Amino acid sequence: MITEKATGIVTDFKRFAVHDGDGIRTTVFLKGCPLKCVWCHNPESIGRTPELAFYREKCAHCGECVKVCPSGAHTIEDGRHRFHREKCTACGKCENACLAGALKLCGREMSIAEVIKVVAEDKMFYETSNGGMTLSGGEPTLQPGFTLSLLKAAKAEGINTALDTCGLTTREIYEELLPFVDTFLYDIKHITDGGHIRCTGHGNERILENLRFLSDAGARIEIRTPLVPGFNDDSETLHGIGRLLSGVNITRAKLLPYHSYASSKYDALGMENTPPPSSARTRRT
């Protein structure tokens, strides 16, 4: 039984999201992900708690952040700014002080009402497009109570809901979310357990089981497969995915092209990047 939660950690919003389900949508990115996909373009969504991204190349070394940080995480030494991530408590005070836009707080605690207020602003566009709210991440089911409350609140507002999920959660959680999700955007990243481990650090047994469960339960499912050179773009894997999908009820399947745009984000978050070798094959595929 999921215990509903009144607040959760939100990484970001994306308005006019036109590729995250039907119509024009507002995508709410919830923080935290159980996988570590080698190609992840959203590394700020992986950790479960707020964190500060520091875009070094934008820094003007002005020292404004030093003045506001209560933890001494910013220093200026020999006229150059240094960020000491280990001291940062992600309070967010320095983000607005930095006029150069070098600091961005990824993730903040928000209430259901705050999130729904943002989402509801674009209601007029949902109405003309059959759009609505998409919960994405990270993996929304890592914040199951908040996710359930958000979905219920959106439905109460008459807003269509989509859940972008990697499939790695418990069947019970899906069972409880199901009545409040209009469309599942379900990721299938690899067909074999080994392949999946290599791509994401986790096997896919539970993911496939959950897919079958949702399909049997009559959920509306859209499959999304990010196509990553050297990991899942070989014809054997793609045919395997095709065979799998022929056995479940889905509305459509989409291949998402891989890109390697996120490397500076890894750097800004002090994370190690693990990019796939090249994107040359993606184009061919």
Place this chain on the structure above:
Amino acid sequence: MLDQLKRDIPFIENKYHKTDEPFNAFARMSYHGWEGDPSTGMDDGELKDALSAFADAIPDTEHAVIKAKLFAFVLDHMRIGIDEHDYFPLLYNWNRPLSAFAAGRWERQMKISDEAAKFRAEAVASAAINCWRDYDHAVPDWHALYELGFPGIRERAQKYRAGHPSLSEKQTAYFDAIDIEYAAILRLIARLRDYAAGCAFDKAERIAECLDHLAKGAPTTMYERLMLIYLYFMLSESVDAYQVRSLGHGLDHDLTAPYLADRAAGRFTEEELASFIGYFLMQFSAIGNYWGQPLYLGGTNLDGSTRVNELTRVILDVYDELGIYNPKLQVKYSKTSPSWYLDKMLDMVRRGHSSFVFVCDDNIRAMMTGIRGIPKERCYDFDVKGCYEFAVRAGEFSAAPTYINLLAPAVSALNRSADGDAYADIEARCLDDLRALLDGAIMMTNELERELDEINPSVMLSATITRSLELARDAYHDGAEYNTTVFVVGGLGSAVDALMAVKYLVYETGTVSLSELKRVLTENWSDGKLRQMALTCPHKYGCGDPEADSLGAKIADMVASCQGRPNARGGDYKVDMHSARQFIEFGRRMGATADGRLAGEETSKNGSAVMGMDRNGVTALIRSILVTRPARFTEGYGFDVMLHETAVQGDDGLAAMRALLAAYDAGGGSTIQFNIFDASTLRDAQAHPEKYQNLQVRVCGWNTLWNNMAKEEQDKYIERSENLQ
């Protein structure tokens, strides 16, 4: 489909100016491409000398008659040409040769009162307004022209003349002038016909036959209608000195009957008919008018059914195949428009065709009946007569003499305020100053317009307008059902942002005192950090911010209240949220402003947000715009949206564009134009991020704001965009 035309395009492109020589689209009529046949008429220098001598010899009389005689002289001595590469003739002397002896001279003789002159001088000096007499843009009654032809228009005027029991001297001159001009037009057409008849190439026979019909009566085929439109356009624009602001009352609607008849009778094949349309459109592309030659499509019948039909599709297909962006198309869409129509155009838009303006047909018709009180049967088929402007078909002529800069009152309000004043005082002063500016502008504009018909009598135009003939009064002055005057207003986004930044910097955050801010502004933002704060102020117009939007609505209310106030031509004022190119001119003359704008930089355009300040994306921008209620702006409301090409890719992208249009329409929109960006724009966006804060790009399945990406990501994105091309 257009094989022959495609072979001819390189020649037509060189018809009006030579494509390998420098060209300034603002002075397009100063050029020549084809030389025509020198034996048929004069070159420009000869014509000018001869016209000068002729003008000197005309006895001083009513201006309309003088103008008509000059017009006839030009037509009779005009050099002409017919070419094997074109179905439309060349009229060589096209640089308004008679203006120097007519409108140009007569305007200098007009005086305005000292009070009006003083207001004008001060308001222009403070960049609050720009103004000049506007006496040259309108749409004739095309339907009368199709029905009667040039000979019939002349005969109809003669009948009206005979029907008037008594005529004043001026009214006599009005009819004399029409007769002189239309007789000259018929002589010119006969001359063109005879010339074509003497040519040996393939197209000549068809051209001669077409001109023969037009010399004798009404057009009978689609090609003849196109020829009539072309001749009227060329003679009005370049000799009679009246810009023709739409080619037909909906070109698709106007050509449908003859198109179907030609096809049914086997006169022309579908390919031939399409190619006539192609040759016609190419003329306007080749002329290269800098503001784009307007032409509209679509619309709704009185019974609510759509006017979009198979010919609409033919025109769009031809336009698409030619890949031209001039003429620019205003397309009326409504709930009854077929889905292929929007999809076809939106698809062209996302392939880089940004010369479409989408017009919310239902809202404009509701505005005309509701706000202007025009009967439904007079406005269901309204004209779109410029970039955005709306008018009652064949019944309304508006002059647009005065441009208003909304940023100016925001500046004067700040200048009149001092430390200790509350923010509400400053906002109230801004609205007071705006009210005073609008009142003064009406007083001054009324004087400017008092004698428009003495400056440039609209002879060709008036002859097509029934009401003008009934009254024997100039249609562009006071002889139409609706003789309107337009305030062309821009800078809304800048004005809102400037006041909001004062509020934020001085009152909300207490970062700076009012006097200190004023000092920094006189020094063109000597405090860079403060300017950065102004630029990142959370209350920007165009972001869906309730405070900024409500101020935008208050300013818009004040502007809209000018609607319906009486003008000097027996009509009333209309409002147009549209800055044409004045946002550059006003900006150039203004010092730094509190919104973060540096001295000399452009102001915001139309009713749009300041370039790049609509940071919350397109949906928030549309919401902000709708708060100002665009469709109540009776003349028009320009609104541009920028999207990256990847945001609109695929079926989802097309559906999203359709949904944006539908939402804008449902929310009370007026017109909307899309800009889709490519790699070169992205490079500019990288160099000038402040200008592109609303630019969205699609990244691996979703869209993101360009400026949220780090430089390295942007580089890759640019590389990718280049690869995609």
